[in-house]
Amino acid sequence: MAQKDQKNLHSINHKEKIAVIGAGAIGLFYGGLLAKSGYNVHFLMRKDLDLVKERGLIIEWGKETFHLYPVQAFSSTPQIGPCKWVIIALKSSANDVLLELLPPLLSPETVLVCFQNGIDNEKWLYENFGPRVVIGGILFVCINRTGPGKVTNFGFGKVELGQFNSLPGKEVNEFESMLRNAGIATEKVNSLEEARWKKLVWNIPFNGLSVAAGGIDVAEILARPELERATRELMEEIINAARAMGYAINHDFIELQLTKTRKMGNYKPSSLFDYFEKRPLEIEAIWGRPLKKAREKGINLPKLQLLYALLDSLNSRM
Amino acid sequence: MAQKDQKNLHSINHKEKIAVIGAGAIGLFYGGLLAKSGYNVHFLMRKDLDLVKERGLIIEWGKETFHLYPVQAFSSTPQIGPCKWVIIALKSSANDVLLELLPPLLSPETVLVCFQNGIDNEKWLYENFGPRVVIGGILFVCINRTGPGKVTNFGFGKVELGQFNSLPGKEVNEFESMLRNAGIATEKVNSLEEARWKKLVWNIPFNGLSVAAGGIDVAEILARPELERATRELMEEIINAARAMGYAINHDFIELQLTKTRKMGNYKPSSLFDYFEKRPLEIEAIWGRPLKKAREKGINLPKLQLLYALLDSLNSRM
Numbered sequence: 001m002a003q004k005d006q007k008n009l010h011s012i013n014h015k016e017k018i019a020v021i022g023a024g025a026i027g028l029f030y031g032g033l034l035a036k037s038g039y040n041v042h043f044l045m046r047k048d049l050d051l052v053k054e055r056g057l058i059i060e061w062g063k064e065t066f067h068l069y070p071v072q073a074f075s076s077t078p079q080i081g082p083c084k085w086v087i088i089a090l091k092s093s094a095n096d097v098l099l100e101l102l103p104p105l106l107s108p109e110t111v112l113v114c115f116q117n118g119i120d121n122e123k124w125l126y127e128n129f130g131p132r133v134v135i136g137g138i139l140f141v142c143i144n145r146t147g148p149g150k151v152t153n154f155g156f157g158k159v160e161l162g163q164f165n166s167l168p169g170k171e172v173n174e175f176e177s178m179l180r181n182a183g184i185a186t187e188k189v190n191s192l193e194e195a196r197w198k199k200l201v202w203n204i205p206f207n208g209l210s211v212a213a214g215g216i217d218v219a220e221i222l223a224r225p226e227l228e229r230a231t232r233e234l235m236e237e238i239i240n241a242a243r244a245m246g247y248a249i250n251h252d253f254i255e256l257q258l259t260k261t262r263k264m265g266n267y268k269p270s271s272l273f274d275y276f277e278k279r280p281l282e283i284e285a286i287w288g289r290p291l292k293k294a295r296e297k298g299i300n301l302p303k304l305q306l307l308y309a310l311l312d313s314l315n316s317r318m
Numbered sequence: 319m320a321q322k323d324q325k326n327l328h329s330i331n332h333k334e335k336i337a338v339i340g341a342g343a344i345g346l347f348y349g350g351l352l353a354k355s356g357y358n359v360h361f362l363m364r365k366d367l368d369l370v371k372e373r374g375l376i377i378e379w380g381k382e383t384f385h386l387y388p389v390q391a392f393s394s395t396p397q398i399g400p401c402k403w404v405i406i407a408l409k410s411s412a413n414d415v416l417l418e419l420l421p422p423l424l425s426p427e428t429v430l431v432c433f434q435n436g437i438d439n440e441k442w443l444y445e446n447f448g449p450r451v452v453i454g455g456i457l458f459v460c461i462n463r464t465g466p467g468k469v470t471n472f473g474f475g476k477v478e479l480g481q482f483n484s485l486p487g488k489e490v491n492e493f494e495s496m497l498r499n500a501g502i503a504t505e506k507v508n509s510l511e512e513a514r515w516k517k518l519v520w521n522i523p524f525n526g527l528s529v530a531a532g533g534i535d536v537a538e539i540l541a542r543p544e545l546e547r548a549t550r551e552l553m554e555e556i557i558n559a560a561r562a563m564g565y566a567i568n569h570d571f572i573e574l575q576l577t578k579t580r581k582m583g584n585y586k587p588s589s590l591f592d593y594f595e596k597r598p599l600e601i602e603a604i605w606g607r608p609l610k611k612a613r614e615k616g617i618n619l620p621k622l623q624l625l626y627a628l629l630d631s632l633n634s635r636m
Contacts, residue, residue, distance in 0.1 A: 209627075209628070212530065212628050213627070213628050213631035213632065214628075214631055214632045214635045215635075216631065216635075224627065224630070224631055226623065226626060226627035226630055227627045227628075227631060229623065229627065230623060230624045230627040230628075233620060233623065233624075234624075302551060302555075302620040302621050303620050303621065303623075303624045305544065305547065305548060305551065305621075306548045306551075306552075306621045306624050306625065307624065308544060309527075309531070309542065309544035309545045309547065309548040310527070310530050310531050310532075310545075310548075310628070312542070312544055313531035313532055313534065313538075313542055313545060314531065314532045317532045317533075317534075
């Protein structure tokens with residue numbers, strides 16, 4: 001799937017409206033790359049709005065800095081109006097506000113693209129705004145919002161794209177071409193749920209332990225033998241649960257993940273930023289729903305249960 | 319064992335020297351009650367020394383206040399000299415300082431009484447200061463040090479007394495009579511190790527979760543369904559491990575503990591005070607050693623492993 005799909009490439013209408021909801025690192029980065037490539041991107045943002053309208057958006061990338069100006073930035077979704085593509089890059093913990101934000105952006109043709117962590121966000125979008133095509137994007141990226149309207153990229157990989165409750169259809173192909181035109185590697189997945197569970201194998205331990213162990217990065221987790229062991233055993237639990245649900249994740253995936261993570265250096269998982277900045281954790285999407293889904297199948301996950309209980313308590317006190 | 323043992327009572331020499339090492343809530347409370355009953359108690363204390371010598375020791379008890387004056391308080395153990403009884407009421411995390419503190423207090427007849435949390439502290443005392451009689455006291459008490467030289471009692475129950483590596487001998491009987499004379503309920507146990515593991519069934523979850531969940535008391539733990547579930551499942555793990563080691567602890571002990579704890583109201587486990595006051599946790603005595611002992615027997619305790627890993631990390635950052 002790495003080769004360019006010329007047919008789809010040529011069919012893309014660069015004037016089709018795209019809305020990016022959420023002006024954190026994810027929204028600014030992917031929205032910024034699409035806008036840079038000539039796509040018609042509209043950003044919804046609040047606190048950074050004036051600055052971004054006046055000075056534009058900055059993406060730092062190694063020693064390079066990319067400056068996007070002007071930026072189509074808006075403070076409300078009625079100002080944007082109906083779009084072909086709506087990229088949702090808010091924290092899943094803030095999904096309730098989408099009930100108010102999204103309707104002005106929707107036409108019958110609107111495709112929702114979910115760039116959120118955890119499971120079942122696409123299901124929630126489909127149930128609240130469907131029937132329509134809902135695409136899930138699983139991001140392999142290390143980016144931080146390093147200032148108002150500013151994102152720093154510490155390395156990024158592919159975006160996995162799947163479609164809720166369906167094999168990938170033509171909308172996934174179109175969106176994939178848009179990302180590729182913007183210089184982003186992509187891979188289509190036949191089972192969005194399986195890909196989301198696979199991502200959980202990393203997110204559940206690293207996002208969770210980084211917070212519950214007192215605010216530490218991935219290198220510090222792996223430097224403590226008992227935390228590394230906890231990481232492995234959490235990964236085993238998740239893989240066992242995923243396999244029991246019919247998803248094909250092998251146990252050797254654990255070593256791959258650990259090797260990959262050791263190369264990330266002092267990377268801070270997104271939940272660690274939530275913790276430092278006293279924002280709500282994505283508690284249900286990353287830990288709560290997987291635990292409950294496994295329980296419904298009669299699968300007991302003792303470590304995830306404890307981690308969820310602790311994070312839920314910490315989250316209620318932030 | 320609740321009736322008074324008249325023979326032992328009469329054989330007690332009230333002039334026998336007692337040293338109390340550690341002037342926290344435990345040392346001041348039990349040492350204070352013994353001194354009040356006429357025993358020859360010497361307190362080792364540092365920061366509160368001048369105040370206690372000048373003004374005495376205060377024990378608050380419901381609406382009553384007991385004032386002990388004068389108090390035999392000293393700043394070093396050579397000033398105290400050899401004692402018949404040495405009560406160790408320091409945190410187990412500070413045991414290394416005993417290597418320096420204890421020798422001036424010891425004669426061949428000295429009995430060590432360990433009033434510490436967790437397991438294997440008596441073993442450590444025996445290995446470093448034996449062969450001699452080492453008594454373990456398991457305290458069922460809710461007391462806090464509420465000021466310099468001041469302790470507030472929120473309810474207390476019995477002290478369980480056992481002897482390291484032995485059935486209770488005459489020294490345990492003698493010490494038991496001393497406590498009873500001071501108004502303290504006691505119970506002798508044939509297996510000190512079993513009694514210590516039984517206490518762990520409470521300490522591991524409540525001391526641990528109170529810290530790892532962000533600094534909450536026992537009522538707050540039990541008010542959160544997932545934390546209550548984590549408590550139960552941790553208790554089950556500990557009981558399973560204890561039973562595999564041959565200790566007689568039944569699973570219905572869990573409900574008893576929860577019922578008892580619900581009556582404690584907003585009680586703060588001792589580790590929660592350690593956490594609030596940024597003192598080291600008793601990390602090995604309460605969580606680390608039990609985990610390692612179970613591992614040596616091939617018993618996997620997934621929840622305890624995670625809890626220990628998290629607390630160990632939090633502890634290293636306090």
